[in-house]
Amino acid sequence: MKQAHHPEPGEMTLVAVLGALSDPIRVGLVRVLADGHERGWGQLRAPVAKSTLSHHLRVLRDAGLTRTRQEGTRCFVELRRHDLDTRFPGLLDSVLDAAHSDDIGAHVQVTGTPD
Amino acid sequence: MKQAHHPEPGEMTLVAVLGALSDPIRVGLVRVLADGHERGWGQLRAPVAKSTLSHHLRVLRDAGLTRTRQEGTRCFVELRRHDLDTRFPGLLDSVLDAAHSDDIGAHVQVTGTPD
DNA sequence: TTCGATGTTCGTGAAACATCGAACAAGGTA
DNA sequence: TACCTTGTTCGATGTTTCACGAACATCGAA
Numbered sequence: 537m538k539q540a541h542h543p544e545p546g547e548m549t550l551v552a553v554l555g556a557l558s559d560p561i562r563v564g565l566v567r568v569l570a571d572g573h574e575r576g577w578g579q580l581r582a583p584v585a586k587s588t589l590s591h592h593l594r595v596l597r598d599a600g601l602t603r604t605r606q607e608g609t610r611c612f613v614e615l616r617r618h619d620l621d622t623r624f625p626g627l628l629d630s631v632l633d634a635a636h637s638d639d640i641g642a643h644v645q646v647t648g649t650p651d
Numbered sequence: 652m653k654q655a656h657h658p659e660p661g662e663m664t665l666v667a668v669l670g671a672l673s674d675p676i677r678v679g680l681v682r683v684l685a686d687g688h689e690r691g692w693g694q695l696r697a698p699v700a701k702s703t704l705s706h707h708l709r710v711l712r713d714a715g716l717t718r719t720r721q722e723g724t725r726c727f728v729e730l731r732r733h734d735l736d737t738r739f740p741g742l743l744d745s746v747l748d749a750a751h752s753d754d755i756g757a758h759v760q761v762t763g764t765p766d
Numbered sequence: 767t768t769c770g771a772t773g774t775t776c777g778t779g780a781a782a783c784a785t786c787g788a789a790c791a792a793g794g795t796a
Numbered sequence: 797t798a799c800c801t802t803g804t805t806c807g808a809t810g811t812t813t814c815a816c817g818a819a820c821a822t823c824g825a826a
Contacts, residue, residue: 540774550749555673558666559814577773588815590774595813609772609823624749630741634665674784692803703785705804710783724793724802 540597540604545623548600553624556599557631562592564641566601569615570632577611581645655712655719660738663715668739671714672746677707679756681716684730685747692726696760 556562561582569575582589593613596602601620605612620628635641672678676697684690697704708728711717716735720727735743750756 550746550753550755551673551675551678554669554746558670558673560666563666578771584814585816586773587775587817591814594774606773609821611773624745626741626745627749630739630745631665631669634739634742638665640665676784693801699784700786701803702787702805706784709804721803726803 540594542597542603543600545600545619548619548623550624552599553601553620553627556595556601559592559595560641561644562596562641563631563635564644565592565596565613566615566628567632567635567641568644568646569602569613570617572615572617574605574612574614575646577613579646580613581647583643655709657712657718658715660715660734663734663738665739667714668716668735668742671710671716674707674710675756676759677711677756678746678750679759680707680711680728681730681743682747682750682756683759683761684717684728685732687730687732689720689727689729690761692728694761695728696762698758 557566561584564582565580568580577589577593580589582592584592593602593604597604597613600623601616602613603616605614617628672681676699679697680695683695692704692708695704697707699707708717708719712719712728715738716731717728718731720729732743
């Protein structure tokens with residue numbers, strides 16, 4: 537389990553961010569993380585195999601949307617809201633608004649148990 | 652040359668719009684159209700073959716970002732800014748701001764001659 | 767050290783995408 | 797009518813993406 541790369545705000549590209557958000561599952565993940573809380577992998581419930589979920593989380597991370605932290609064998613994700621808002625002002629909010637009103641990615645859920 | 656389908660605002664989906672914007676050439680096209688003027692195909696200068704340009708314009712149209720009008724054998728495009736702003740408030744503006752500050756899609760140009 | 771839990775990576779296949787050139791259709795023009 | 801211009805569609809090709817299960821690596825607990 538190697539430490540993944542997180543792009544600096546300056547390394548983030550608009551096209552990569554929009555590409556990362558052009559998938560319902562990833563929009564669902566972002567929605568789930570939008571409350572600002574860090575979540576453990578295990579809390580994330582998405583209708584895909586774990587390797588596929590790992591893939592989607594990687595796409596989000598590589599685009600700079602999320603930050604991954606490792607603690608022992610557990611992993612935690614959080615939304616890089618501040619970095620995003622600084623780099624692309626207003627973008628995340630408008631996407632979240634639209635995702636909410638259209639209920640995109642609703643099949644991605646988070647369990648109540650903290651781990 | 653058949654008449655293309657334009658989705659109603661209610662038929663537009665967030666994921667399709669973001670997917671359409673996850674390509675530098677298409678972002679460039681949107682930037683060029685962002686001044687609100689209608690443009691003829693022939694004014695659009697992009698570093699791709701004409702069939703590829705046709706493809707990109709179709710993706711934009713299918714996602715609901717642009718409207719195509721036909722006049723004789725010429726075609727004209729314009730940005731559906733009002734529809735976009737109504738359907739996904741703030742989204743287009745934040746994307747255009749980001750595209751401008753990062754100069755995304757700058758290799759897409761528009762010639763001065765109206766046709 | 768052995769086992770179980772947690773994620774990542776690999777190998778693979780299907781689908782989607784970007785791209786091109788060639789062929790085509792339709793409207794003007796000579 | 798013949799030709800030219802304009803844009804679409806088609807077929808081929810190579811790349812990327814999404815998906816899965818299996819194998820692997822790592823850590824903590826028994």
